[in-house]
Amino acid sequence: MEQPSVAPILSLNNVEVIYDYVSLAIKGVSIEVPTGGMVALLGANGAGKSTTLKAISGLLTAERGEVRRGEVTFLGQSISGMMPQDRVKLGIAHVLEGRRVFEHLTPEENLVAASAVRSRHVMKRNMDRVYGYFKRLHERRGVASGYLSGGEQQMLAIGRALMTEPKLLMLDEPSLGLAPFLVAEIFQIISTISKDEGLSVLLVEQNAVAALDIVSHGYLIENGRIVMHDSTEALKRNPDIQEFYLGGAKGKDFRDIKHYSRRKRWLT
Amino acid sequence: MDAVLLLESAVNGALVGLMYSLVAIGIVLIYKSSSVPNLAQGSMTMLGAYIVLAISTGVGAPIWLAIPLAIGVMFFVGIGIERLALRRLAGRPVIMILMMTLGIEIFLRAGTMTIWGGTSRPISLGISDAPLFLGPLLINRAYAFGAVVALAMFGLFVLFFRTRTGVVLRAISDDYTAAWSVGISVERGVALSWAMAAVVATIGGVLWGSVQGVDQSLALLLLKAVTVAVLGGLDSIGGALLAGLLLGIVEGVAGSFLDPLLGGASRDLVDAAMLILTILIRPHGLFGRHDIERI
Numbered sequence: 001m002e003q004p005s006v007a008p009i010l011s012l013n014n015v016e017v018i019y020d021y022v023s024l025a026i027k028g029v030s031i032e033v034p035t036g037g038m039v040a041l042l043g044a045n046g047a048g049k050s051t052t053l054k055a056i057s058g059l060l061t062a063e064r065g066e067v068r069r070g071e072v073t074f075l076g077q078s079i080s081g082m083m084p085q086d087r088v089k090l091g092i093a094h095v096l097e098g099r100r101v102f103e104h105l106t107p108e109e110n111l112v113a114a115s116a117v118r119s120r121h122v123m124k125r126n127m128d129r130v131y132g133y134f135k136r137l138h139e140r141r142g143v144a145s146g147y148l149s150g151g152e153q154q155m156l157a158i159g160r161a162l163m164t165e166p167k168l169l170m171l172d173e174p175s176l177g178l179a180p181f182l183v184a185e186i187f188q189i190i191s192t193i194s195k196d197e198g199l200s201v202l203l204v205e206q207n208a209v210a211a212l213d214i215v216s217h218g219y220l221i222e223n224g225r226i227v228m229h230d231s232t233e234a235l236k237r238n239p240d241i242q243e244f245y246l247g248g249a250k251g252k253d254f255r256d257i258k259h260y261s262r263r264k265r266w267l268t
Numbered sequence: 269m270d271a272v273l274l275l276e277s278a279v280n281g282a283l284v285g286l287m288y289s290l291v292a293i294g295i296v297l298i299y300k301s302s303s304v305p306n307l308a309q310g311s312m313t314m315l316g317a318y319i320v321l322a323i324s325t326g327v328g329a330p331i332w333l334a335i336p337l338a339i340g341v342m343f344f345v346g347i348g349i350e351r352l353a354l355r356r357l358a359g360r361p362v363i364m365i366l367m368m369t370l371g372i373e374i375f376l377r378a379g380t381m382t383i384w385g386g387t388s389r390p391i392s393l394g395i396s397d398a399p400l401f402l403g404p405l406l407i408n409r410a411y412a413f414g415a416v417v418a419l420a421m422f423g424l425f426v427l428f429f430r431t432r433t434g435v436v437l438r439a440i441s442d443d444y445t446a447a448w449s450v451g452i453s454v455e456r457g458v459a460l461s462w463a464m465a466a467v468v469a470t471i472g473g474v475l476w477g478s479v480q481g482v483d484q485s486l487a488l489l490l491l492k493a494v495t496v497a498v499l500g501g502l503d504s505i506g507g508a509l510l511a512g513l514l515l516g517i518v519e520g521v522a523g524s525f526l527d528p529l530l531g532g533a534s535r536d537l538v539d540a541a542m543l544i545l546t547i548l549i550r551p552h553g554l555f556g557r558h559d560i561e562r563i
Contacts, residue, residue: 062359062445088451096449102442104557105435112432113439114450120432164451 008032008073009200010056010092010168015070017051017060025051025065026224031202033168038194038201040211040232042245043221049204050097052221053170056202057094058084074168089117091167095160095174097204099153103146107137107156110145114163123163130159133189151182158190168200169193175207183207187214208245212236220245220266227266240266276405277524278517283411285496285516287479290418290472291489292496292508293425294465300429300503301437301461303362304354307369309469310490311376316342316470317477317486318380321389331393339470346466350459358454359444377487388481391474414475421468422509429505437461441503491536495543501556511554515542 010033017026026048033039043049054060055067058079072079079087102110111130115123131138134155140148145156154174161169171190175183191214194201205211212218212232219229220241228235235241294309319341324334353372357365395413399406428434440447440457447454476486496515500507519535526534546553 057449059445059448062448083453084448085451085453088449094449096446100443100446100449102439102446104442105438109435110439112435113447113452116432116436116452160450 007035009035009075010202011073012052012056013071013073015052015055015072016068017048017055017065018068019063019065021066024224026055026221028070029221029224029226030070031219031226031229033200033202034217036194036198036200037217038191038203038215040203040205040208040215040218041221042205042208042211042218044206047221048224049221050172051224053094053172053202053204056087056170057092058082058087059094059096088164088166091165093161093164093166093169095157095169095171097172098176099150099157101145101148101153101156101160103144105145106142107145107148107152107159108141110156110160111163114160118163118165126163126165130162133162133193134159150177151179151186154178154182154186155189158186162193166199168202170202170204172204173206174203175205175210180210183210187211190214208241209247212246272404273524274521276407277520279402279405280408280411281516281518281520281523282513283408283415283516284520285512285514286415286418286509287411287472287475287512288489288492288496288515289500289508289512290414290421290468290475291493292500292512293418293421293505294468294472295493295497296500296502296505296508297425297465297468298461299441299497300505301441302458303441304365304458305362305369305502306462306465307366307490307494308349308372308376309465309493310487311373311380312342312345312466312469313473313476313489313493314482314484314486315345315376315380315473316466317391317473317482318384320470320474320477321384321391321482324391325389331391335470335474338474339467342466342470343463346463347459349466350455350462354458354462355455358458373487373490377484381484386484388483388485390481391477393474393478395478410475410479414479417471417475418512419509421471422505425464425505433460492539495539495546497553499542499546499553501553503557504553504555507553507555515539518542 012029012031014028014030015026016024016028018024029052031041041049041052051065054065056072060066067080074090074092079090102113105113111127115126136152137155137159140152145153148156174186187210190201193199203211203215212235215232217231218235220227291309291313294312295306298304298306316338320334320338323329323337324331329337349372353368354365357368395410400409400412429438436452437457440452440454444454473486476489496508496511499515500511519538522538523535
């Protein structure tokens, strides 16, 4: 398998997360995100994708989760045990699953709330930058965010994260519940931001087709374990990935039921 | 019906109502900035008054110095409450937090009873007992002063929630996890809201203490404050103001006209009726936020 060539901005080494002292959610996950690179973490519902992101952003504690083993390293520094707000200061931004905008605040206030530690001048500059990427947010900046459309809320969630001036942007299922053309638009903007500003991106997705279009490297997580990782090209060529994650490249014969019961090769 | 008596009851009731709002604002502040229903505001109001007394009689400081000193002390009491009692509960079910604030209320009542006993002590702000004449109406000066202070506090807090810190606090109340995710120190925000509530409690406590003396009955203001906060909508500062006015006027008028018929206690009946009816008919109050549901 190909390893990313650039030095990693983020690496997880054998991270194990446990909820409520009993249930093991991820079991020895190792991931690297190269500096300035875009990496996808793909997997089905409940595979441990969100837990992995929360282990990185430190939001596990709020849900009584805990990193029990392994190490999360960001910019060469171990961040296990750090408070979430300190990780944000270091440059880690986590866009939560389901958007989670501050619904009773306007988009503009959402952006203000996310720059609590910045000077007014820096905040204004970041705000212009966010409005530059997401023009629609600017048009809707005075409405309560709860009334924005799903796509606008997702843009706001990403824009809000950008206000913290991240070096690593983690997105948890940004395509959830959005029309395909919006997914394409949002992914395109993320890709542009990454290229323009050297922002590293860790993208968690169920929608593997869309994700593999913009990232350079992908990890596959199943039942809390990384079962495979490779460059996007290699992943796209892999027949199992094609079948189980990309919906079959050759056109599936639905009469051939046996097809479904075939085991994934990496499990044997 | 005597029109002058009616009008006089209404005006004095409105002033008292604004002083209720001053206690209610402590509940609104905390709800608006952390979504925690604060049932400890009654005893915090009482504690504030006791601390002013302790400083002015114990150390012999003049009242106008004792009040700011007590405000400073109460600021840290508020911070302490968050640090010791609430920090561990962040992210836990709201019912546990509610019970915790009730526990604080009971603790503070029992604590003040232990330290200062049950006898009523006066606080004098140097406001004359002589009524203010407004045409044919007699207005209570102490209530009028309290109402003016209440209005000033409302103005202050309305402005505060437009500042960046205010926006951050509102964000925390919307979604703790999302607030953490953008680097907001949720713990510090919640502590700040309790500190502000404790400061308001001190001011409310002094004003009420000067009207009715400082004793355990000050903590019973919690009931009025809860009614006002719920009627106004738990997270609306302006709502608390109007609800206070409304409750005060209804109470005042009902008091003057129903008390002779019912033999007293009609104020508390009115209070209870307003609380219960609000929750039945309009649970989010007059101006409270709805939970936004998109279709």
